[in-house]
Amino acid sequence: MKKYTLFGKNIVFDDATERAYEIKVNYEFVELRISQEFQAWYKEQNTIQNVINNFVDFVNTAYSELLVSDKFHKLQECGIYDMTADMYARKCLSFSGAQYALDTVESQYDAITEQQHAEKEYREARKASRGRWCGGGFGLAGALKGAATAGALNAVSGLGHDLVNSAGNLSSALDASNAKSDLYKSASTVLLNGLYEDMRTFFDNHIQLLTTDKPGYFKFCFDEERANALFTNAKQLPDKRAELLEQAFELCPWNEDLQRYIFRNYPENRRDILRASTDFGIGIYDCVEELLRKEYTDEDKKSEERALQAKSRILKIMADLNVPQTCVLDELEVDCLHRLCPDLQNADEVTCNNYIEAIQAYDAQEQNKQIVINEINARLDEIWSVEDDAACKALYLNTDIRIPEQVQRAIERIKEKSRTKAHEPYVKALQECSEKEINSARSYRKGIAPKIYATLAWAGLLLAINNTVWLHASMGVSVCGIVLSCILGILYLLLEGAWTTLTINKTVIHTALTENNPPTKMKVPAFVLSIPVAAAFIAVVYFSHTWQNEGARTIDAAHAAAETQASETMEDMSDADSGTDDSGTGADTVGHITAPYIYDYLGYWTVDRYNSYLDGYVGFNLESNNDILCFSAQAVWNQGDRVTTIGTVSLDMNYDGTQAGGYYQDDRGNDGNIVLDFENGELYLTVTCRSGGDWAMTMEHEHCTLDPNGVQEEYADPDLPSYSESGYDYYSDGQTVSRGINDVSSDYIGSNHLWPTDTLTITNSDLSVLTRTEVAEIRNEIFARHGYVFSSSQWSDYFSTADWYYPDSSFSNDMLSSTEKQNVDTITAYEKAQGWNQ
DSSP states (O other), X not given: OEEEEETTEEEEEOHHHHHHHHHHHHHHHHXXXXXXXXXXXXXXXXXXXHHHHHHHHHHHHHIIIIIIHHHHHHHHHTXXXXXXXXXXXXXXXXXXXXXXXXXXXXXXXXXXXTTTSOHHHHXXXXXXXHTTOOTTTOOSTTOOOSOTTTTHHHHHHOOOOOHHHHHHHHHHHHHSOOOHHHHHHHHHHHHHHHHHHHHHHHHHHHHHHHHHHSTTSOOOOOOHHHHHHHHHHHHHOGGGHHHHHHHHHHHOTTOHHHHXXXXXXXXXXXXXXXXXXXXXXXXXXXXXXXXXXXXXXXTGGGOHHHHHHHHHHHHHHHHHHTOOOOHHHHHHHHHHHHHTSTTGGGXXXXXXXXXXXXXXXXXXXXXXXXXXXXXXXXXXXXXXXXHHHHHHXXXXXXXXXXXXXXXXXXXXXXXXXXXXXXXXXXXXXXXXXXXXXXXXXXXXXXXXXXXXXXXXXHHHHHHHHHIIIIIOOOHHHHHHHHHHHHHHHHHHHHHHHHHHHHTTTTTOOOHHHHTTOOOOOOOSOHHHHHHHHHHHHHHHHHHHHHHHHHXXXXXXXXXXXXXXXXXXXXXXXXXXXXXXXXXXXXXXXXXXOOSGGGGGGOEEEEEOOSSXXXXXXXXXXXXXETTEEEEEEEEEXXXXXXXXXXXEEEOEEOTTSSEEEEEEEBTTSOEEEEXXXXXXXXXXXXXXXXXXXXXXXXXXXXXXXEETTOOGGGOSOTTSXXXXXXXXXXXXXXXXXXXXXXXXXXXXXXXXXXXXXXXXXOOHHHHHTSOHHHHHHHHXXXXXXXXXXXXXXXXXXXXXXXXXXXXXXXXXXXXXXXXXXHHHHHHHHHHHHHTOOO
């Protein structure tokens, strides 16, 4: 029971009312926990397939741990002993919200995947999954529906979720693009609202269960909305202000704005309103600090007498409010203690000790005394460090570091006499005083060895760079240059490290390192010396590489003369079999067709997709260009919203004509290898991706079928829309087009997108076709796709006409892909070059 006196009236919240408040707070806490755990789990799933497959298991675990296990113990506290956890779960748990949300997401997933899966098999698998709704062992039987207290929790929390509306929004958002990645981004809101729906049902059933067995256990007398209305009117009606504020407090005692208003304007009520703020978990102690700050002014800080008077006033206010500690009091006491220590930065050891005695005798809180004492101790450390460093330096220089016995005695004396960490570099130097380290340090001082190491290290690095950029000799040359640079660089650093350690970071030079060891007089930097050395290396590599290429060309010429007759015969067979004239110019070649029957494979092929899970249609052309086998391909993904194209690539063939291969790079920046296997009249295709991976047509030994009617220009599956039909306002048939828009307020989006900035890179050539307004629309669409909330009403109104736009306050630039970020940079640079103010 909590009791407060405000405006001369006693306000009492009995135990039942307190329990109603506790259930509200607990509801908000559980809601936050479920949201956090769901978001973390959802991110781990990574794909919509994993989300659908594992959502039931997540729900069972979450409901068991966060709802049933957390609330079941309340039954025993209420004297209810005739119910097990299993019975409790059956009475309170509901899975209807989660099940409805999952059904909604699955229906959208079905629409995307129905062309790839047998409908009957897929439905049976999902039906089997539905049987897993168990709540970690808790069945649905006996779950309470339409509880009598439904809505009571809403009145307490003021919270609600519309699962049906969010599910409808998901369906609308996916109408424009049935892509799994889009579904993954959109489905989390629906699933989370399903969890919220079940959570509200659980709490309503929990409240009904307790009130049925214990009538009056909860007393729901709070009304946050009415309290806000009373508070607003109280500020406008001075005559009724006190009465309305008291009523508002009774209906919503946790209202922070209300508490602050009463504290600041009604001094006689400060103690009780501050206690209420603490009881209801708000804590308006900043108002207390604000009040006390007025008692300790800048003028009070200038005088000890005025500071003590301010301290007296502050302590009285703290006693009246029952506040044990404040920041203002701490600041005041520390200021007073500092006045006891004038000119601390220049104080000597005796003065510092006197300061400590004065502080310990002063009337102040111990924690504030310790703050100033720590500052004094820091000054003592400075004093002792200077003294210790001087003593250690003298001892180090007077020790013959070449004699181990003297070194060991010096280490012991330094450790014994030192009071600070100033001795540590000297101890480390003495511990490293081996013959090897001393010789290394002397070599560094001499300067010849480190100069040689540094020069050759730079020369090796220059050789590697020149070979990569200009020579293009074997990769081994660059590797050797880098290895040489690394090894010699390490040797240089070892010498420098020995010198740095034994000279205490190059500040204390011991005679053992300089005796009979003058430094070299060569002052030319190592990098300058490395230039002629590197030039000599490069010349050797260049002439060696040229000689090897000349020899290779001589051998190739001899081989070519011996194979002329065979090549001419194969060309004749090619012309006879293909009935075409391939005498025109074509792609560069790296090898000829080596078996006559290969010409039977020329034509248009489709991939059967038996061994690889390719989410798209793939077709390719094989043709002969001057007896060179040439390959070109295209893949159409999903419903035609993504297309990947590999231009004409010339392939190498092995001598027996059973395999051909080559390197490719597609129009999305992916690159890798193509391998064709010719096996007893059958053709198999393997495509590997070495870098990239965005919509790459990767496959492993896929069987292919020759299409006698297919041609390279007609790759797209007739059941799929072409790229120009995929719904872009400014992109059609592979080209950027303008609609002549000059006023964004007159434009409308609908279900279309503007330009495929999520998959293609836009160029200045593309942008030059568009108007200034159209360029700005495309730039802002990149952010709108991810829910960016526009501050400008112009752009907010424009994108509100898009069916796919859903504002997301959690937007960040990290949501943009690398392609999208590149497009933003390109468009921004173009607009700047045009002199357009954004």
